[in-house]
Amino acid sequence: EIKQTTKLFSDWNNLKKLAKEVKKEINPLVVNESKKNKIVIDRHEEDLKQFQTLVKKRDFYKYLTGSEGANSSLVEISGEIDEYVSKTEKLEYNAIKFEHPESVQPSMVKIDEIKLEVSLIQELWRHIEKCQGIFLGYMENTWEGTVTDDMEVEVKRLETELKGFKVDKKTNTYIGILEEIKTWIKFLPLCSTLRDPSMMERHWD
Numbered sequence: 191e192i193k194q195t196t197k198l199f200s201d202w203n204n205l206k207k208l209a210k211e212v213k214k215e216i217n218p219l220v221v222n223e224s225k226k227n228k229i230v231i232d233r234h235e236e237d238l239k240q241f242q243t244l245v246k247k248r249d250f251y252k253y254l255t256g257s258e259g260a261n262s263s264l265v266e267i268s269g270e271i272d273e274y275v276s277k278t279e280k281l282e283y284n285a286i287k288f289e290h291p292e293s294v295q296p297s298m299v300k301i302d303e304i305k306l307e308v309s310l311i312q313e314l315w316r317h318i319e320k321c322q323g324i325f326l327g328y329m330e331n332t333w334e335g336t337v338t339d340d341m342e343v344e345v346k347r348l349e350t351e352l353k354g355f356k357v358d359k360k361t362n363t364y365i366g367i368l369e370e371i372k373t374w375i376k377f378l379p380l381c382s383t384l385r386d387p388s389m390m391e392r393h394w395d
Contacts, residue, residue, distance in 0.1 A: 231285060231297065234281055237274075242300060282294045317367070336385060
């Protein structure tokens with residue numbers, strides 16, 4: 191056993207020497223591949239920057255797209271983001287292998303930014319669906335069943351919730367639902383006046 195152990199130590203030392211020689215021999219090839227990998231990562235980062243810019247031009251940033259169209263587009267872009275994530279993970283594996291893991295960090299940060307942006311616009315469209323559902327209920331209600339005081343409180347609450355979203359307030363989608371809410375805020379006091387018990391037939395005439 192002692193002889194075997196001694197031989198193992200000897201073999202191990204020889205292997206370490208051989209490894210150093212091989213490392214020295216292939217080092218130019220490793221350096222070359224490392225440079226190529228960094229170039230691929232840089233291009234990937236540029237692609238992500240362009241993708242992030244184009245996200246702002248997607249139809250879910252237009253209010254007239256409607257919730258159905260917007261949700262369809264959001265599902266589509268989620269798939270595109272997943273593809274970028276998969277590619278980034280492969281690049282990260284190579285970056286670690288070639289001992290420059292920091293080179294892929296900007297791409298990972300960019301993906302997180304895009305994910306957050308898409309997540310926020312998804313939340314906004316959920317709020318839009320909620321608002322439009324409530325407004326549709328108002329329109330389908332009977333005149334006798336219309337309780338304007340409660341409606342005013344509800345619409346103002348919807349406006350407060352909307353203003354709490356951390357989306358870009360200049361986007362067409364945000365402006366579109368805000369204008370619709372404000373229209374109801376202006377309209378409901380008129381309904382309240384018309385629902386007043388003092389309203390007589392002659393007033394309607």
